[in-house]
Amino acid sequence: MAPVLVLTMGTPSALAAQHDLVADLDLYELPQTELKQARGLLVGPHVDQVFLSQYETKLDRFVHGGGRLVVCAQVALPFATGLTRFIPLTYRSVCDLTVHRLAAHPVWRGVAPEDLTFRRGVAGFYGRGFYPDPPRCAQVVHGLGPRRLPLDLVYPLGDGEVLLHGGNDLWGYADDDTTAARMTPQLLAWVLSEPPEKA
């Protein structure tokens, strides 16, 4: 089994096609799949959350055992400990949609916040809402707009970690001609790295 699994919805992912360490796993095969061998599980915006929310115990167990769960989606039905419903933002200007870096994290190393705020000059692709109530131990990496509303956060859960982005898959920027393209290889490197030692 590849160490990184992407949950798919009936169509193959470009990420698995391009990276040997990544394989697709159809969401509906998750119940029969043993996750012990996997280091990371990637959940994108198109995944069936009605189904996934029935497997919270399995996902929690995976992260507690040292796995990394990456969730790039507007969560409507939480499916792991620490996830909450995404709140859409009523936005009026670029100011509301500006991405602010609040903490350094290896996944976004060298990624300019302007390359997240704007894609070809248009604001809003990266994030249009927020997670209002991050777990207390969460590191909020990016905040949106003047109130720095939590958009990207990382938190420990047992021996593993959860990375939550309130937008589309970070690996969907792989072919951008900006620093945003760095997120894909850096995300995979982070997923495959050893979890931090506990304090």
Next chain:
Amino acid sequence: MKRRIGMLHGGASYHVNTLTDPTVLEHDITSLYLPGLVDNSTRSQLADLEALLICDRLHPGLLREHAGALLGVADRGGTIVVLGEVEAHTWLSDVDFSPRPTNFWWWLTGESPGIRRHNADHSIWHYVGPEDVVWHYHGILLPARDVTPLVSTDDGGLVLYEDRSSTAGRLLVSTMDPVHHHGSNFMPAATRFLYGLLRWLAADPE
């Protein structure tokens, strides 16, 4: 009496958000969960429907599995709307598909999006504005049978058409994904398109 309209969804956040939108719920929608169609009780709800909107971005494998039951709504004389990114060409008869890159940017560069409206007297255009279908599409449909083109591209494919010949009812088929964009808090034109489709289904004009 209100028409009995169903919406088939796949549990993605934008499906869930759309099915809790008060403007959508005004139509007394019956919500049907695609993986739930394995249960007889869920599948039997299809028999009561006069119209069915099959949301965009559903699992194509599950759609192929349940296509016969779903198309039954149209076989009984009802109307089905099929939206984009569902590999419709693999479970509808007599239609091919060719993917196209998504052009999010035509309005920035001033280039023409290459989208053309047809049959301006068709009832859909009483509910959907011409600009509501001009955003992007994910590919083109090439039907082999006689259909009514409603939106086409410059390269000769269809982005929206009506088929009144393959079933006893009618199919309205598109390659656009308005539920995804509406339920993701993005793109007002997609919201208008979706709301217009639902009003059209509710009115059921000739």
